[in-house]
Amino acid sequence: MENAVKGLFKIMPFLFGIGFVAPLIAQTMIYWGWRPPLGLTPISFGLLIGVPWGLYATIRGRWV
Amino acid sequence: MSEDRISLRDAPVDIPIRDDVPAIPLTGDETLDRYTRIELLREERAIAEKFHGGRMWPYVVAAWGGFAVWLSLFPLTMLDIVPLPIAFVVSCVLATGGYVTSHEAMHSNIARAGTQYRWVNEWVGKVSTIPIVFPFSMARIMHLEHHYHCNDPEKDPDYTDEAPNALMAWYKTWYNRQPGVDGSIHHYKRILAEMGTPEADKALKDTLVLQLLFMTVLFTMAWAGYALEAALVWWLPRHIGLSYIRFYLSWAPHHPREGKTGRYEQANIFKSRLGHVMSMCMETHLIHHLYPSIPNHRTKAAYLALKPILDKRGVDVSAI
Numbered sequence: 058m059e060n061a062v063k064g065l066f067k068i069m070p071f072l073f074g075i076g077f078v079a080p081l082i083a084q085t086m087i088y089w090g091w092r093p094p095l096g097l098t099p100i101s102f103g104l105l106i107g108v109p110w111g112l113y114a115t116i117r118g119r120w121v
Numbered sequence: 122m123s124e125d126r127i128s129l130r131d132a133p134v135d136i137p138i139r140d141d142v143p144a145i146p147l148t149g150d151e152t153l154d155r156y157t158r159i160e161l162l163r164e165e166r167a168i169a170e171k172f173h174g175g176r177m178w179p180y181v182v183a184a185w186g187g188f189a190v191w192l193s194l195f196p197l198t199m200l201d202i203v204p205l206p207i208a209f210v211v212s213c214v215l216a217t218g219g220y221v222t223s224h225e226a227m228h229s230n231i232a233r234a235g236t237q238y239r240w241v242n243e244w245v246g247k248v249s250t251i252p253i254v255f256p257f258s259m260a261r262i263m264h265l266e267h268h269y270h271c272n273d274p275e276k277d278p279d280y281t282d283e284a285p286n287a288l289m290a291w292y293k294t295w296y297n298r299q300p301g302v303d304g305s306i307h308h309y310k311r312i313l314a315e316m317g318t319p320e321a322d323k324a325l326k327d328t329l330v331l332q333l334l335f336m337t338v339l340f341t342m343a344w345a346g347y348a349l350e351a352a353l354v355w356w357l358p359r360h361i362g363l364s365y366i367r368f369y370l371s372w373a374p375h376h377p378r379e380g381k382t383g384r385y386e387q388a389n390i391f392k393s394r395l396g397h398v399m400s401m402c403m404e405t406h407l408i409h410h411l412y413p414s415i416p417n418h419r420t421k422a423a424y425l426a427l428k429p430i431l432d433k434r435g436v437d438v439s440a441i
Contacts, residue, residue: 062329069336070300076340077356081348088349118301 070120074111079103153433165430169412172423177231177416181245184222188248191215191354195342198350209353216252216362220370221401221417223249227261228413252355253362254335255306256327262320263309271387271410272378281308282371283378290372294364305367366401369393374406384411385434390424392440397421404441407431 065072083103086093093102114120153161194212197203225231226246232238246257263278270276281297281304284290297304303311310328313321335355342351374388381387388407393400402417405424409415415423424431424441432438 062333066329066332072340073336076336077343077348077351080343080346081352084343084346084348114300119299 068115070114071108071111074107074109074114075104077107078110079107082106161430161433165411165427168426168430169408169415169423172415172419172426173412174230174414175416175419177225180222180225180231180416181241184219184226184245184249187215187219187222188251191252194354195350198354199347205349205353208350209358212252212354212358213361216358217365218401219249219252220255220362220366222246223257223260224264224370225416226257227264230414230416251331253359253366254331255363256324256331258320258324258327259306259309259313262313262316262324266312268410268413272375272381274379277378278309278312279371279375280378281305282367283376284372287368287372290368290376291364293372294367295360297367298360298363305363369400369403370406373400374403385431385436390431390436390438390440407436 079100080103083099085091086099086102093099097105110120191212194203194208198205198208223246226242226249229242231245232240232242243257246261250257250260267277267279272280274280282290282293284293293304296302297308298306300307306328310325313325313328339351339356342348373391373393375381376389385407387410390407391404393404397404402420405420408420408424408427409417412423421441428438
């Protein structure tokens, strides 16, 4: 159990990218009336940013 | 060798204060002999005693009332009853100020162990730091470690906040929270794991539970269509609060830390650009390190009363 939780925290930035960053981007775009490029839906665009960003933070240990 | 002791209340160990070694340093003034130092310490303690305790119920009201208001911001913003910008400002204030009320509880200044209202002390501590996702059990252990080993580069858990200037200190408050950096709460987790005591284990478990709860709430709210509310009521105020706390409660009163481990040099007397209240009474943080039982709001009055003695001790009292 403890190892499972530790493992979860190791990939938490990746999960954060999917679980929070992606919908936050999507809903911010909707709030300000911005249209995503290439005919994407706001949540698809959010995931396009959030997933690789979270992966980058997980691997590199930094968000920026 | 004569020896006196100072207690941090509920601390697992006392810090010895010996009067024959530089642990009570006389920085800048070598004219005081042993007798004078003992007399000064007696006088200092007699003055400090007048500022211990006092009305603590406002801390309780602020902690519990603040937590209730903070919790209410979630439904109130989701139902569009309170505008998000207002909720954001209120949440930032509550997240930051919560550390002050929790800090009093860390030192058992609201009610000591074994007294009737001890539970009040514990619940003030527990709810105050939930907005910054910092469990009271961890906060208390780490803060007391900071007192025991203040400015020791190896043992002071807050030493990672040290930076050469204010701008770098603000940057470090953010940098230390990055997932792969051994600073801030990551640093605390490592120290607790190394301590290995039952209290440390409990603090680690509390931290995991609170962090999991935080993530669960953020993810659930975000995917339910309330990402902006989650961001502006909890996520961003937490980051702003943590940075503000790290800067004003850790960097500003202790910079520069290097070699400043003596009783009278662990913290500075400084003038804050934002004033005494906005800097959370940190201008006179040295008084807190000398006498942790003096409540935060009384440290300035205590400092002014103790100023002549501190001056004789070699403390730089020119700022206030």
